[in-house]
Amino acid sequence: MLKAMITMDKLKVFGLTYAIERVPYISRDEYRAGEIDFEKQEIRILDSLSVEHQKQTIIHEMIHAIFVGLGMNDYSDNEALVQSLATALHQCLTENHGLI
Ligand SMILES: [Zn+2]
Numbered sequence: 814m815l816k817a818m819i820t821m822d823k824l825k826v827f828g829l830t831y832a833i834e835r836v837p838y839i840s841r842d843e844y845r846a847g848e849i850d851f852e853k854q855e856i857r858i859l860d861s862l863s864v865e866h867q868k869q870t871i872i873h874e875m876i877h878a879i880f881v882g883l884g885m886n887d888y889s890d891n892e893a894l895v896q897s898l899a900t901a902l903h904q905c906l907t908e909n910h911g912l913i
Pocket residue numbers: 873877892895
């Protein structure tokens with residue numbers, strides 16, 4: 814059975830377009846669901862994640878891009894802050910139909 818996956822392949826943040834790639838692994842050294850490469854403008858997410866988790870991971874990487882785009886790199890480096898915002902935004906935006 815084919816695993817469900819999201820269809821979006823790019824994300825725009827502050828005039829920059831990031832290509833979204835699904836990959837079988839991010840790092841061999843530690844578990845990571847996704848990562849963002851600011852120089853290459855690429856977001857990589859694990860292809861084994863559920864659709865919900867893929868979306869939450871893209872939001873996580875989007876928040877990194879927003880903070881870096883605003884020149885707030887210290888906030889981008891705070892993974893707990895980024896993940897807290899990603900979890901909150903994902904839940905609020907997906908469970909409040911009609912808001913966006
Ligand atoms: Zn992160």
